[in-house]
Amino acid sequence: MDKDIIPELLKSIDEKFKNDNAKSAVIKSVVKKLKSGMATYEDVNKLAIEIGTNSSKAINEFVTADVLPDGKMYFNISDRLMNHTLKNNYDVVSGYAEDVQKQLNEKANLHLKAQIPNFNQEKVKGIVERLTNAEKFDDINWILNEPLVTFTQSIVDDSIQKNVEFQSKTGLKPKITRRLIGNACDWCKNLAGTYSYKEAPNDIYRRHERCRCIVSYDPGDGRKQNVWTKEWVDPKKIEAIEKRKTLNLKKK
Structure with missing residues (x-):
């Protein structure tokens, strides 16, 4: 044996x-x-x-x-x-x-x-x-x-996909964006763009060897988040901060 x-x-x-x-x-x-x-x-x-x-x-x-x-x-x-x-x-x-x-x-x-x-x-x-x-x-x-x-x-x-799908089921309405990085191939170019969660291509989360494309999504309440870096940006909060700055300048 x-x-x-x-x-x-x-x-x-x-x-x-x-x-x-x-x-x-x-x-x-x-x-x-x-x-x-x-x-x-x-x-x-x-x-x-x-x-x-x-x-x-x-x-x-x-x-x-x-x-x-x-x-x-x-x-x-x-x-x-x-x-x-x-x-x-x-x-x-x-x-x-x-x-x-x-x-x-x-x-x-x-x-x-x-x-x-x-x-x-x-x-x-x-x-x-x-x-x-x-x-x-x-x-x-x-x-x-x-x-x-x-x-x-x-x-x-x-x-990433599992968490985005789960968050969409909780009531969030994410819009997903795939952005090209570097000298992208034709396959990646065909996936680039912004989509609603339900209209996103099946391959939007996929990448080939050495692919560096960046995927981000908008949960639907004005907060935008990069899917891979998970950095949140809230336009409403930014607007409020800018208004407070303007008011402070006027008071001075």
Whole structure:
């Protein structure tokens, strides 16, 4: 009977993953911002990129054609490997996103529960199938690089979507805007614009590898909020402040 290589592989991968995370300046920074109450979804995205990168590095260090039976990624190996490592990524990123959302809701005086997205099993299944269907691991090992980072970033997008949808159900009427950043591709250009919540394209929260588009939304009561940075702007309050300034000048 062939030896089950997965337990030892996962142990080595987890150890490197944890060590790299512990030494990461990026992770230390976003944790510090959370503790200070200043974290935003921009920090969640930074965390996701770092977690995805570290998990990819750990997998690539220990998973090679030499250690795989016949140099092939069989289903029983790819399924356990991807579900284990990507679930770890999900736990870290979704947990941080939940804590950030709680703080942002409190700051915005929204007495709403932070929503947590489900672990996207379908995306994991897709990665597992591509790894398994390749004749040789070396033909498909590229999928263990940037695609794993993109998967981890998608946890952030799923969190954003889950919370926006939940807030709309509470009576808020968000208008969602997707703004282009940098040299955007045609796919992103087709998504750019402002939409009512119900008319927004299905892909408005999605992004491809290295996409830096910014999504924001208006809850419908005059307050505008950047979905990823969660910075609120209330035009009515700004107007009131400006009026008070004018009155003070007249008195003087």
